[in-house]
Amino acid sequence: MKLKRVMGVVATGVWLWSGMLSAHGQKATEMFIPIGQSPGLSNTISIIGTIEAIDPRIQTITITGPTGSWTAMITGRTKIWLDKSKLRLPNQKGSFSDLQKGLLAEVKYEDPEGRGRAKGPVDWIKVQLTGPGEKAGEMRQ
Amino acid sequence: MDYRNLMSWAVRPQVVRSVVSAFSVIITVSSCAPVSPPDPQAKLIAKGKEVFFNETFNGNGRTCGTCHPLQNSLTLDPAFIATLPANDPLFVAEFNPDLKKNFENPTLMRQFGLILENLDGFDDLENKFVMRGIPHVLALRTSVNSPQGPRTGWSGDGAPGDESLRSFATGAVIQHFTKTLNRIPGVDFRLPTDEELDALEAFQLSLGRQQDLALPLALKGTVPKRGQAIFLDNGLGKCNLCHVNAGATANFGGGNIGNANFNTGVENLPDQPADLTGERNPPDDGLGTPGDGTFNTPPLVEAADTGRFFHNNAIETIEGAVAFYDGEAFNNSPSGRALAAADPNKVGIELDGTQIVAIAAFLRVINALENIRESIAQLEASLEKRGAEAKELLDRAVSETGDSIRVLEGGGLHPEAVARLQEAKRLTKKANRSIFFRRKLTREAIEEQQRARAFLVETS
Numbered sequence: 282m283k284l285k286r287v288m289g290v291v292a293t294g295v296w297l298w299s300g301m302l303s304a305h306g307q308k309a310t311e312m313f314i315p316i317g318q319s320p321g322l323s324n325t326i327s328i329i330g331t332i333e334a335i336d337p338r339i340q341t342i343t344i345t346g347p348t349g350s351w352t353a354m355i356t357g358r359t360k361i362w363l364d365k366s367k368l369r370l371p372n373q374k375g376s377f378s379d380l381q382k383g384l385l386a387e388v389k390y391e392d393p394e395g396r397g398r399a400k401g402p403v404d405w406i407k408v409q410l411t412g413p414g415e416k417a418g419e420m421r422q
Numbered sequence: 423m424d425y426r427n428l429m430s431w432a433v434r435p436q437v438v439r440s441v442v443s444a445f446s447v448i449i450t451v452s453s454c455a456p457v458s459p460p461d462p463q464a465k466l467i468a469k470g471k472e473v474f475f476n477e478t479f480n481g482n483g484r485t486c487g488t489c490h491p492l493q494n495s496l497t498l499d500p501a502f503i504a505t506l507p508a509n510d511p512l513f514v515a516e517f518n519p520d521l522k523k524n525f526e527n528p529t530l531m532r533q534f535g536l537i538l539e540n541l542d543g544f545d546d547l548e549n550k551f552v553m554r555g556i557p558h559v560l561a562l563r564t565s566v567n568s569p570q571g572p573r574t575g576w577s578g579d580g581a582p583g584d585e586s587l588r589s590f591a592t593g594a595v596i597q598h599f600t601k602t603l604n605r606i607p608g609v610d611f612r613l614p615t616d617e618e619l620d621a622l623e624a625f626q627l628s629l630g631r632q633q634d635l636a637l638p639l640a641l642k643g644t645v646p647k648r649g650q651a652i653f654l655d656n657g658l659g660k661c662n663l664c665h666v667n668a669g670a671t672a673n674f675g676g677g678n679i680g681n682a683n684f685n686t687g688v689e690n691l692p693d694q695p696a697d698l699t700g701e702r703n704p705p706d707d708g709l710g711t712p713g714d715g716t717f718n719t720p721p722l723v724e725a726a727d728t729g730r731f732f733h734n735n736a737i738e739t740i741e742g743a744v745a746f747y748d749g750e751a752f753n754n755s756p757s758g759r760a761l762a763a764a765d766p767n768k769v770g771i772e773l774d775g776t777q778i779v780a781i782a783a784f785l786r787v788i789n790a791l792e793n794i795r796e797s798i799a800q801l802e803a804s805l806e807k808r809g810a811e812a813k814e815l816l817d818r819a820v821s822e823t824g825d826s827i828r829v830l831e832g833g834g835l836h837p838e839a840v841a842r843l844q845e846a847k848r849l850t851k852k853a854n855r856s857i858f859f860r861r862k863l864t865r866e867a868i869e870e871q872q873r874a875r876a877f878l879v880e881t882s
Contacts, residue, residue: 308583309582369608
């Protein structure tokens with residue numbers, strides 16, 4: 282009986298440890314999915330809207346969509362992707378400087394409840410580029 | 423009698439048509455059975471099957487069935503790969519110049535059934551990849567759910583989007599179906615639609631077992647019975663802790679925690695076959711980026727006929743896979759150390775050769791029982807169908823029966839059951855060729871399957 286309890290505690294600890302890490306499990310192919318087409322996420326868990334404000338000092342952006350505005354915190358863990366699918370070009374990794382006012386963006390918060398809380402760290406953000414030969418920062422200025 | 427006149431009459435087109443028509447009626451009547459219209463779920467599953475095996479998503483020619491062929495237990499192994507023609511889309515990296523580099527490793531694919539995956543991202547294709555085996559997609563209804571959310575693929579994080587089984591196909595298309603390494607949607611492939619994802623999920627969930635076993639089974643074989651006892655013994659085999667009822671869920675004494683990830687040290691195995699080739703084979707860090715070294719728990723009921731084993735196809739036989747847990751790689755791993763810490767004698771898993779073979783024999787028998795269950799299901803379903811549908815079900819029954827024979831013979835188990843299964847297979851093949859006696863032969867095949875099962879386990 283004691284063995285069972287000890288085994289339960291130890292093994293559950295190992296399992297929980299791996300479970301906590303899994304919250305940030307990578308989904309590498311996500312970067313190739315255009316804005317609005319992420320299965321089970323787009324428009325339900327994620328937020329799609331236009332970047333209305335950027336605060337480089339605290340690394341946040343504000344996105345406005347049809348149903349409201351959200352603040353998103355960009356952290357060292359946040360993956361930023363440039364969605365160039367409208368240009369029929371390969372999507373690419375981006376950086377904070379690629380997040381520019383006026384761009385269409387899709388945001389997934391780390392916390393699945395992030396959408397409801399309207400703030401918090403971001404798991405990934407996609408920004409859509411539609412002008413040929415332009416970098417994100419050169420559009421819609 | 424003037425035979426020349428008779429012959430000239432007989433070959434008149436209208437007479438030929440009449441004869442053919444009459445035979446058609448006979449054939450139709452002889453194989454006719456009341457066929458009820460499919461319910462909406464059955465229609466969705468049928469659509470999913472169509473997409474799974476035929477839809478290329480405007481990509482490089484691969485379908486889901488390229489790597490999960492129905493005739494090979496929905497997985498690939500080197501023996502099956504060796505039977506494929508050179509222009510099979512599985513080998514697209516060998517004949518499509520755009521995919522020649524950094525898409526697959528044909529040597530490791532052909533020798534060990536390994537597929538290239540860019541699980542840690544696509545920014546350094548030359549160096550960032552792992553080589554993984556292809557898991558079967560059977561019994562997914564029992565193996566995907568966990569309290570942390572759905573677990574798909576070898577490391578549990580195989581799907582983009584909401585990481586569900588439904589979303590898995592989207593990631594698979596991007597990784598495996600692309601025409602070029604640019605991976606541009608609408609150019610190199612198209613993404614599955616919501617309707618296709620719904621259908622694919624329904625089809626995949628319909629495959630194989632729909633529920634876990636309830637162990638112990640009343641097994642008849644002496645060695646498999648002992649293997650089951652060791653499997654269930656939390657002080658000896660300890661298998662049932664992470665593979666409850668030989669499935670894919672864990673229970674450490676506080677209730678079932680669903681499908682879980684563990685670091686069992688497979689990556690630390692010495693002399694891994696893929697490494698021995700000298701081909702590039704970077705370490706696989708499992709779940710996450712960077713990975714945490716854990717991999718997802720697969721179900722064991724279907725294991726014996728779906729090798730090779732583990733995420734890297736490191737081991738060829740089910741006996742070898744069981745023996746892994748007696749080795750240093752496992753016992754020095756986080757999971758092995760956790761088991762040892764909880765053991766009164768501070769032992770992880772320590773088994774002798776006879777015990778390893780006994781556990782493997784148990785796994786072989788439960789796999790054969792599942793094959794028999796599936797075979798009977800296919801045979802019974804064929805009685806309700808006709809034409810190509812019936813033929814396909816009978817083909818699947820033949821394939822499943824071949825698996826059960828192979829699994830038992832491979833362990834030298836239950837020769838009397840093997841004889842019954844061989845007869846069942848013969849009858850099923852004959853049924854598939856027969857115009858007039860298909861149903862009768864199919865029923866006889868079902869009886870042979872039931873006789874085979876009775877040699878393996880007490881039947882009430």
